[in-house]
Amino acid sequence: MQESDIQFLENSFKKYYFDHFDLIKVPERTSEREFGYQKFNSGMTRHIAIKDDKELHLMLIQNIPSDVYCSNAYYTFPNLPMNEKDWKEADLIFDIDAKDLNLPCRESHSVSICNECNEVSKNLSQCSKCNSTKLEKKSLPCKNCIDASKIEVSKLSQVLIDDLAATKENIQVYFSGNEGFHVYVYNSQFQEIGSRERSELTDYISLRGAIPETFGMRKLKQNRADFPGFDEKGWRGRFSKHVFGSKSKRSKIITELLANGYSSFQKTLDDVSENIGVKIDPNVTMDIHRIFRLPGSINSKSGLTKIQCSDLSKFDPYVEASYLSDDTVEVIANSPIQFSLKNKKFGPYINEKATVPTFAAVYMICKKLARMA
Amino acid sequence: MLALGQDEIAKYPFLADAGQYLKDQGFSLEQFGSDPDLKQLIDKAYERIRVAADGKIYKSDLDGDHVSKEAALPREVFSFLLAIVLLKLSGMHTLIKRFALAEARRAEKFLEKDLANISDESKNQIAIRVIDDLFSVQVEKLDDYFVIPVSNYLKHSINFHEREWKLINRHVENGKVYLSPHETVRLIRKELGTYINSKIVNARTPTMIPGFEDSVNKLVSLSKKFVTYTVTTGEYPPCVKHAIEILEKGENLPHSGRFMLATFLLSKGQTVQQIAPLFKNAPDYNERVTLYQLNHLAGTSGAGTQYSCPSCEKLKTQNLCFATSECDNIINPLQFGRKKK
Numbered sequence: 001m002q003e004s005d006i007q008f009l010e011n012s013f014k015k016y017y018f019d020h021f022d023l024i025k026v027p028e029r030t031s032e033r034e035f036g037y038q039k040f041n042s043g044m045t046r047h048i049a050i051k052d053d054k055e056l057h058l059m060l061i062q063n064i065p066s067d068v069y070c071s072n073a074y075y076t077f078p079n080l081p082m083n084e085k086d087w088k089e090a091d092l093i094f095d096i097d098a099k100d101l102n103l104p105c106r107e108s109h110s111v112s113i114c115n116e117c118n119e120v121s122k123n124l125s126q127c128s129k130c131n132s133t134k135l136e137k138k139s140l141p142c143k144n145c146i147d148a149s150k151i152e153v154s155k156l157s158q159v160l161i162d163d164l165a166a167t168k169e170n171i172q173v174y175f176s177g178n179e180g181f182h183v184y185v186y187n188s189q190f191q192e193i194g195s196r197e198r199s200e201l202t203d204y205i206s207l208r209g210a211i212p213e214t215f216g217m218r219k220l221k222q223n224r225a226d227f228p229g230f231d232e233k234g235w236r237g238r239f240s241k242h243v244f245g246s247k248s249k250r251s252k253i254i255t256e257l258l259a260n261g262y263s264s265f266q267k268t269l270d271d272v273s274e275n276i277g278v279k280i281d282p283n284v285t286m287d288i289h290r291i292f293r294l295p296g297s298i299n300s301k302s303g304l305t306k307i308q309c310s311d312l313s314k315f316d317p318y319v320e321a322s323y324l325s326d327d328t329v330e331v332i333a334n335s336p337i338q339f340s341l342k343n344k345k346f347g348p349y350i351n352e353k354a355t356v357p358t359f360a361a362v363y364m365i366c367k368k369l370a371r372m373a
Numbered sequence: 374m375l376a377l378g379q380d381e382i383a384k385y386p387f388l389a390d391a392g393q394y395l396k397d398q399g400f401s402l403e404q405f406g407s408d409p410d411l412k413q414l415i416d417k418a419y420e421r422i423r424v425a426a427d428g429k430i431y432k433s434d435l436d437g438d439h440v441s442k443e444a445a446l447p448r449e450v451f452s453f454l455l456a457i458v459l460l461k462l463s464g465m466h467t468l469i470k471r472f473a474l475a476e477a478r479r480a481e482k483f484l485e486k487d488l489a490n491i492s493d494e495s496k497n498q499i500a501i502r503v504i505d506d507l508f509s510v511q512v513e514k515l516d517d518y519f520v521i522p523v524s525n526y527l528k529h530s531i532n533f534h535e536r537e538w539k540l541i542n543r544h545v546e547n548g549k550v551y552l553s554p555h556e557t558v559r560l561i562r563k564e565l566g567t568y569i570n571s572k573i574v575n576a577r578t579p580t581m582i583p584g585f586e587d588s589v590n591k592l593v594s595l596s597k598k599f600v601t602y603t604v605t606t607g608e609y610p611p612c613v614k615h616a617i618e619i620l621e622k623g624e625n626l627p628h629s630g631r632f633m634l635a636t637f638l639l640s641k642g643q644t645v646q647q648i649a650p651l652f653k654n655a656p657d658y659n660e661r662v663t664l665y666q667l668n669h670l671a672g673t674s675g676a677g678t679q680y681s682c683p684s685c686e687k688l689k690t691q692n693l694c695f696a697t698s699e700c701d702n703i704i705n706p707l708q709f710g711r712k713k714k
Contacts, residue, residue: 083676115656133623134656164523165548189524189548197527199690204540209689214542233546282690283629 004372006040017060024296032074036291037065049079066300069291089191095284096152097180098145109142138367140339175317177299177306199286207277217265303362324359330373384483386453406584418455419588425475461578462589465596473570488554519557520549610709611695623654629691636682
């Protein structure tokens with residue numbers, strides 16, 4: 001990124017931080033959290049302790065970070081090196097990212113940037129100019145991706161509430177600032193569990209590692225009564241609704257499953273897992289020392305803000321999470337795919353001068369699809 | 374500490390304070406070495422260890438819930454306490470481990486019976502309290518099941534490698550896991566073994582007592598049976614091979630995959646300088662960052678923590694496991710190709 005681009009992004013971010021202190025609040029039990037930030041073109045600064053909103057705002061204005069993070073963990077000494085912090089507990093966190101959902105729409109709204117020659121193109125397998133395969137992929141706004149991610153968030157909430165006894169009031173959903181959602185669970189029975197336990201929990205939530213016996217299929221001594229009933233709780237119930245469809249079809253489908261045999265059932269189970277398992281990033285949930293993007297801060301992958309979604313079904317991130325100014329600027333844009341932000345369409349641009357609002361300029365520069373003219 | 378009745382001490386002798394118990398019964402260790410009647414108990418204690426070393430459970434004089442003979446009860450406790458004395462005198466750690474595990478499995482049987490005992494509520498309660506006091510697992514009875522909070526369950530189940538213990542293969546409802554008495558007790562077997570093991574390890578080693586020598590010597594030669602040698606083929610496990618292939622093709626290996634590859638090779642004795650070139654083809658390769666991260670994993674920079682290679686279970690969760698039949702139920706990639714001789 002060139003110096004003038006960084007200057008422009010910093011100015012835009014600074015204005016946001018100034019104008020929107022109301023959106024950027026420290027989380028509860030602030031002094032037990034670790035904070036961190038990154039500046040443009042620079043490494044991570046972490047192990048920071050912050051007392052209150054005021055101190056946080058001062059840190060933002062003094063440093064104008066590209067990204068700001070805060071731990072989901074609580075420590076006695078958040079500012080000491082990791083093994084001296086004295087870990088106490090951590091909120092449960094989940095990351096649902098559209099890029100992990102294997103959606104067929106991905107190709108239609110992704111572009112590649114060649115690491116060797118910087119060529120931008122729609123060809124995602126190799127550079128159309130120099131044939132290099134070292135490509136960086138960037139995804140542009142897509143409603144389908146957001147809708148699919150929302151479905152995963154709903155599935156996750158259901159499992160958390162029904163199976164794991166989290167309460168609705170203790171679950172908070174945030175738009176990640178790029179193309180996914182972050183889900184926090186507070187005050188659950190899982191506050192104090194470690195990384196390996198959290199990893200098991202992610203396997204449960206994603207319906208991973210299930211054996212046929214769990215859903216009633218045995219190698220020997222098969223018994224129709226072992227298959228889940230339609231009204232059962234937990235994954236057996238969800239399996240039943242998905243595989244049988246209706247109560248009346250249950251018996252017929254069980255006959256089919258038994259006829260197909262044990263190893264075929266394992267395949268059925270893999271399909272079911274792909275369809276009804278919740279697609280969360282396991283690495284995020286099992287990391288108990290992570291610093292996670294701070295709500296209210298800007299995501300430098302897009303210039304959009306990580307904000308809470310109070311009504312998930314109506315939420316449109318490409319309208320509601322864009323807080324940067326409408327003032328126009330001139331950029332040289334290179335975005336082979338058209339995209340829409342704040343209900344305005346932009347592009348496609350083929351290495352051309354364009355006058356666009358700040359929020360769109362920031363978006364493209366963050367995605368490496370534009371530079372200041 | 375729990376207030377235990379006589380037959381509870383016989384069933385769960387590790388809960389008793391050994392020295393106190395002997396004193397209360399009016400005995401000293403020396404008497405066991407010299408009194409011909411009591412000396413039989415040393416043989417009994419030796420037998421208790423020998424059976425455990427063979428991986429079997431010591432056949433108790435306790436018949437079900439009832440003590441067959443009134444006198445059998447203290448004998449049962451004495452043979453346990455004397456076994457510990459013999460083990461301490463022999464100093465054989467392999468035997469202590471085997472003994473602790475076998476004793477855990479013996480106690481497990483009693484716990485299970487007590488849990489499932491529907492006719493005697495007090496037995497039920499004692500088992501539930503032992504499990505809560507010793508292992509912080511809060512067991513609640515619900516119809517035919519024992520239900521425990523998911524978080525309690527996970528703390529213990531992560532030590533199991535069999536798939537049926539994965540949370541996904543359990544009946545989970547409203548934050549609780551539903552278990553049978555057998556499963557409830559099985560869940561804490563390892564910790565029970567660890568508990569008994571640490572009690573033995575932390576017990577004071579007495580000086581040799583006349584009359585104990587023969588049995589101690591027999592234990593020392595018994596333990597020689599269990600020395601094993603291992604050899605490795607030196608071949609890489611499929612997960613590591615896969616990671617190397619991805620990098621060679623210039624494709625992106627996720628951070629977790631790079632972590633596994635680096636920690637694996639570091640554990641196998643390779644140096645940071647030997648490993649670094651593997652990452653040259655990565656789409657986002659940066660020599661400075663690679664060296665920084667490798668040094669961090671090796672513990673030569675940062676806080677000095679040496680990171681270890683993730684378990685197979687963790688790699689499965691991260692989609693990095695490509696197990697073949699050659700993996701042969703190992704639980705960490707580092708064990709791949711290791712054969713006992």
